[in-house]
Amino acid sequence: MIVNKVVEERTRRTEWYRDARFGMFIHWGLYAIPAKQEWLRSVEELTKEQYEPYINEFTVENYDPKKWAKLAKEAGMKYAVLTAKHHDGFCLFDSQLTDFKSTNAPCKRDLVREFLEAFRAEGIKVGLYFSIIDWHHPDYPHYGDMNHPMRNHPECSNENRDFDRYLEYMFGQARELLTNYGKLDLMWFDFSYGEMKGAKWKAEELVQMIRSLQPDIIIDNRLEGSGEDAGSIRTLNPTTYSGDFASPEQMIPPNGIRDEAGNMIPWEACITLNNHWGYAARDTHYKTAKMALRMLVECVSKGGNLLLNVGPDAKGEIPEESVKILKEIGRWMKQNARSIYGCGYADLPKPEWGRYTRKGNILYAHVLEEQAGAICLENMAGKIEKMRLVKDNSVVEETFYWNLKEFAENAFFFLNPETADSYPLPDELDTVVEIFLKEE
Numbered sequence: 001m002i003v004n005k006v007v008e009e010r011t012r013r014t015e016w017y018r019d020a021r022f023g024m025f026i027h028w029g030l031y032a033i034p035a036k037q038e039w040l041r042s043v044e045e046l047t048k049e050q051y052e053p054y055i056n057e058f059t060v061e062n063y064d065p066k067k068w069a070k071l072a073k074e075a076g077m078k079y080a081v082l083t084a085k086h087h088d089g090f091c092l093f094d095s096q097l098t099d100f101k102s103t104n105a106p107c108k109r110d111l112v113r114e115f116l117e118a119f120r121a122e123g124i125k126v127g128l129y130f131s132i133i134d135w136h137h138p139d140y141p142h143y144g145d146m147n148h149p150m151r152n153h154p155e156c157s158n159e160n161r162d163f164d165r166y167l168e169y170m171f172g173q174a175r176e177l178l179t180n181y182g183k184l185d186l187m188w189f190d191f192s193y194g195e196m197k198g199a200k201w202k203a204e205e206l207v208q209m210i211r212s213l214q215p216d217i218i219i220d221n222r223l224e225g226s227g228e229d230a231g232s233i234r235t236l237n238p239t240t241y242s243g244d245f246a247s248p249e250q251m252i253p254p255n256g257i258r259d260e261a262g263n264m265i266p267w268e269a270c271i272t273l274n275n276h277w278g279y280a281a282r283d284t285h286y287k288t289a290k291m292a293l294r295m296l297v298e299c300v301s302k303g304g305n306l307l308l309n310v311g312p313d314a315k316g317e318i319p320e321e322s323v324k325i326l327k328e329i330g331r332w333m334k335q336n337a338r339s340i341y342g343c344g345y346a347d348l349p350k351p352e353w354g355r356y357t358r359k360g361n362i363l364y365a366h367v368l369e370e371q372a373g374a375i376c377l378e379n380m381a382g383k384i385e386k387m388r389l390v391k392d393n394s395v396v397e398e399t400f401y402w403n404l405k406e407f408a409e410n411a412f413f414f415l416n417p418e419t420a421d422s423y424p425l426p427d428e429l430d431t432v433v434e435i436f437l438k439e440e
């Protein structure tokens with residue numbers, strides 16, 4: 001049901017995005033040098049003088065975005081989002097409006113431009129993360145702000161700070177990104193908090209400007225919301241700057257994300273591979289490939305996307321652990337991606353052994369847990385035309401084994417028919433069976 005123009009346009013614009021399902025988030029900046037994640041300056045309440053000189057060490061000698069793009073492609077990721085500027089205000093692009101940028105670092109490179117070229121060359125859609133919070137700019141509120149590194153310093157009072165001048169700067173940089181770098185597929189603004197939201201950012205005007213420059217671009221919801229509160233995108237009357245998708249963070253919503261009337265809306269969970277976005281040298285708490293893949297399957301089964309993060313180090317290398325996970329996911333995607341791309345919510349209860357994804361009349365059973373005996377497709381008796389193992393297109397037969405007779409409202413199959421059981425799983429990460437449903 002289409003409720004209004006904002007929703008209608010959002011639905012049209014996000015078509016490729018809802019099909020893509022899987023993207024790469026890249027958090028990279030000066031903070032990779034102290035290697036304690038991107039909030040370091042705020043967490044440790046560092047002054048400019050303590051933090052910003054890292055610019056003189058930003059050499060990024062191993063930065064090879066072609067390598068990143070190949071990895072993303074191998075993992076099956078269809079889009080990628082790079083931090084053009086994070087909260088620290090350091091620009092990875094050649095902004096004419098500041099000196100605090102990578103072209104003034106020893107590397108002297110426009111890292112955004114190189115990123116865009118490399119990823120586009122691999123056929124991956126490109127997006128830029130742009131922080132609307134800026135701890136470098138003198139006109140951004142310092143003292144008393146919720147997050148600013150100088151929040152506890154009364155001597156950094158806001159008396160002579162001119163927020164409109166800051167907005168001019170913010171608009172100016174957004175304009176630079178949207179005019180100097182060709183077609184961008186997505187803009188990821190981050191983030192609103194407290195009073196700092198929507199109108200405070202002149203978000204309506206900003207979105208108007210963005211759309212006049214790049215009519216088809218997809219925009220996230222954080223000009224109005226954050227990971228804490230999605231904003232009016234969840235209502236039936238979203239504002240023009242409510243965004244094209246909701247952006248839950250470090251969690252997967254229990255039932256996907258829906259509007260007040262229960263319609264699913266586009267959403268994307270952004271999740272880290274260890275526990276930080278920006279490079280954190282001592283954080284070795286990485287997820288397993290199995291866990292990361294399950295997150296992807298869970299998102300798709302609930303009608304959403306997964307934007308999986310990597311945090312390259314100061315040299316420009318994606319951490320080895322992350323590379324390993326992404327390659328393992330890639331191995332699985334190579335065989336099973338058709339159960340992910342273009343798939344979504346199946347409108348069936350979550351099965352005991354795993355999850356369903358669905359594309360039209362095709363249901364994908366993602367078997368994540370081995371079962372004694374047959375795998376049960378609840379209430380599916382008589383509905384199945386045929387089944388195939390996605391991995392190799394081999395036939396999976398519906399079974400009517402003697403011990404299943406009294407559960408005849410269900411359909412069943414064995415993953416290991418010769419032994420009449422379903423363990424071990426043919427693919428331990430996720431064994432996918434494609435179920436062609438009879439036309440109703």
Ligand code: GLC
Pocket residue numbers: 027038039190191227249270277
């Ligand atoms: C947060 C953080 C940030 C990160 C973002 C990603 O809101 O401010 O550091 O970039 O989430 O979703």
